[in-house]
Amino acid sequence: MDGVELCGNEVAGARFIRGLEGGRFLFSFVMSYTRTCEIPGITIAGSSPETMKFTPPADAEFIRCGRCESVDAVPVTPDGKPTPALLTRVALNSADIQCLAISAGSAVSPKIPFVQTSLPPGGNIAQESGMSISDLMNAVRYGRLIGETLAPLVDCLVIGESIPGGTTTAQAVMRGLDINARSSSSMPENPVSLKNRVTDAALARLKPGDDLGKVAELTDPMIPFVAGMLSSASKACKVMLAGGTQMAAVLAVANLIGFDTGRVAVGTTRYIVEDTYANLLEAVDETANLPILVADPGMEDSSVEGLRAFSHGFAKEGAGAGGCIIAAALKTGDSPAALRGAVEREYARIFSGR
Amino acid sequence: MDGVELCGNEVAGARFIRGLEGGRFLFSFVMSYTRTCEIPGITIAGSSPETMKFTPPADAEFIRCGRCESVDAVPVTPDGKPTPALLTRVALNSADIQCLAISAGSAVSPKIPFVQTSLPPGGNIAQESGMSISDLMNAVRYGRLIGETLAPLVDCLVIGESIPGGTTTAQAVMRGLDINARSSSSMPENPVSLKNRVTDAALARLKPGDDLGKVAELTDPMIPFVAGMLSSASKACKVMLAGGTQMAAVLAVANLIGFDTGRVAVGTTRYIVEDTYANLLEAVDETANLPILVADPGMEDSSVEGLRAFSHGFAKEGAGAGGCIIAAALKTGDSPAALRGAVEREYARIFSGR
Numbered sequence: 001m002d003g004v005e006l007c008g009n010e011v012a013g014a015r016f017i018r019g020l021e022g023g024r025f026l027f028s029f030v031m032s033y034t035r036t037c038e039i040p041g042i043t044i045a046g047s048s049p050e051t052m053k054f055t056p057p058a059d060a061e062f063i064r065c066g067r068c069e070s071v072d073a074v075p076v077t078p079d080g081k082p083t084p085a086l087l088t089r090v091a092l093n094s095a096d097i098q099c100l101a102i103s104a105g106s107a108v109s110p111k112i113p114f115v116q117t118s119l120p121p122g123g124n125i126a127q128e129s130g131m132s133i134s135d136l137m138n139a140v141r142y143g144r145l146i147g148e149t150l151a152p153l154v155d156c157l158v159i160g161e162s163i164p165g166g167t168t169t170a171q172a173v174m175r176g177l178d179i180n181a182r183s184s185s186s187m188p189e190n191p192v193s194l195k196n197r198v199t200d201a202a203l204a205r206l207k208p209g210d211d212l213g214k215v216a217e218l219t220d221p222m223i224p225f226v227a228g229m230l231s232s233a234s235k236a237c238k239v240m241l242a243g244g245t246q247m248a249a250v251l252a253v254a255n256l257i258g259f260d261t262g263r264v265a266v267g268t269t270r271y272i273v274e275d276t277y278a279n280l281l282e283a284v285d286e287t288a289n290l291p292i293l294v295a296d297p298g299m300e301d302s303s304v305e306g307l308r309a310f311s312h313g314f315a316k317e318g319a320g321a322g323g324c325i326i327a328a329a330l331k332t333g334d335s336p337a338a339l340r341g342a343v344e345r346e347y348a349r350i351f352s353g354r
Numbered sequence: 355m356d357g358v359e360l361c362g363n364e365v366a367g368a369r370f371i372r373g374l375e376g377g378r379f380l381f382s383f384v385m386s387y388t389r390t391c392e393i394p395g396i397t398i399a400g401s402s403p404e405t406m407k408f409t410p411p412a413d414a415e416f417i418r419c420g421r422c423e424s425v426d427a428v429p430v431t432p433d434g435k436p437t438p439a440l441l442t443r444v445a446l447n448s449a450d451i452q453c454l455a456i457s458a459g460s461a462v463s464p465k466i467p468f469v470q471t472s473l474p475p476g477g478n479i480a481q482e483s484g485m486s487i488s489d490l491m492n493a494v495r496y497g498r499l500i501g502e503t504l505a506p507l508v509d510c511l512v513i514g515e516s517i518p519g520g521t522t523t524a525q526a527v528m529r530g531l532d533i534n535a536r537s538s539s540s541m542p543e544n545p546v547s548l549k550n551r552v553t554d555a556a557l558a559r560l561k562p563g564d565d566l567g568k569v570a571e572l573t574d575p576m577i578p579f580v581a582g583m584l585s586s587a588s589k590a591c592k593v594m595l596a597g598g599t600q601m602a603a604v605l606a607v608a609n610l611i612g613f614d615t616g617r618v619a620v621g622t623t624r625y626i627v628e629d630t631y632a633n634l635l636e637a638v639d640e641t642a643n644l645p646i647l648v649a650d651p652g653m654e655d656s657s658v659e660g661l662r663a664f665s666h667g668f669a670k671e672g673a674g675a676g677g678c679i680i681a682a683a684l685k686t687g688d689s690p691a692a693l694r695g696a697v698e699r700e701y702a703r704i705f706s707g708r
Contacts (some may be wrong), residue, residue: 116469
């Protein structure tokens, strides 16, 4: 459809899209934390370790209520570049799609109702295990339980994430499982060599053993939790993994525990797919031959400089923005380009402080 | 239909039932706590203040997983009378209805994914305010938010509760709002005079003021939270309040904040309606002219003595059992009596420790 491109497995993609117009969608927004994000320079998702912890709950509050309760203001950089949750919120509202926030090891709880799982935050994989084996198994189990609960209620479950530093753990998981992975980043200048050093340090600790043991060493809590959700939900409804390379890592772990490939697609933005360094398409293809739906939010045509920044590689994905834009388009039949005016109005509202 | 009687507003009841066969249901199980339950002799929902805190999460775990994680065993009295959550679990499973546990001030979190709201437990209304005004307003707000999230996903949202001591706070709220209320109890010998003394002490503290201020003084956290859920959810889907007199108190508070009466019914068991002391039908009629659906679980015919106890006035309602039995019957078209065999098998499974 106009503004949504179909890549990867196109036959399965056409089947995925069919029958969703007017269907029931739910966006589940998984908040998480890995101390890996505290490595200086590895992410811009928050200006300091203390504020980074608040990014996932602040995004959840903003998506749900249009304002943040856990922080003073909607996350925007000093020069006016907004959180991608702005796109998520506008897309969901345009199509009357609800958001359910879920904590899978978030360091801070949002001040709105959310699904709690009692998973602890993940470790800094440069120097310690990402998770204990028992926490990993709990993450998969809790993910399966919540996937089982939600899937029968919807035609399509959209799953997005917010975890500072999460592209580094995703890269580590994929390399640990022998998938050729280079991750994207929320920064225009992807700190590639730093991410590689962190990943190398984590991989160097691996001992021979089963794949889930390797994953525990390398992962953040979001990845096995979402793999568990995918595993159970894909038995009962269509599942769209909304994100970039992190969702390829989810698929790699989901391969280990099993899922129904016939009901799954990845949904992302054009900015991720065009990222010359990231290789989302290949990574997804290596893990599972799935359709990838690519939304063009058309922000390069915006009159607002802070919004044009999305198309220049700033925060090019996150908070499930791409998947939610696609979900809104699939539900309403409207092109993503139709959202631009609403995005600009919402941006103006944030800055006027209303 | 067979085994489900329609009382109260029968015209609205017929409209409520229509079109639900094969529909999408969700059971939301609201766990809460009031220190009122710590008054000796006021409830049997747990044998001591310490174990009472675990009753709501243990029921949630049992309904979802068939076993309890927070306590050693499924809640059963020493002489073999099981928690009404047994009926809830079997009814939901028979009709493939999912359960989502929600904490509205529960003192203990379940060891399964659940919706967290960060409301604190309620005070002992014999000697202190049930809630602060700001917690009361948060309870309503959080309830509205989660009702808004869930309602578009379902045709019928069933809301049940588990809160030790909750019939006493319900009675206090109704008396504070000038509704002629006598509550039922989980005990065959309803500790009427003790409940009245507690209620009198709470009412004696009331100062002239608005009704929500009175409610804050007298309530537990479950009542305003469920009133908030009802308020928003009834705009978008049918809502069945699964319970006894506590749901009449919810309706009294919902009257203050507004709800769509055209989409609401109370669902309960025959054992509550026949309770000579309780006056559920009149209390509901005084607050809102709603339909009351009454399930006959038929346990008096059971070969298991612990199950016949339900029909003798023990734990005659709770954990949304009546509403879930009705929901299962409405979804599948089968009579509640068809559940008895499965209830007996589940009872045997619990005792065999599998």
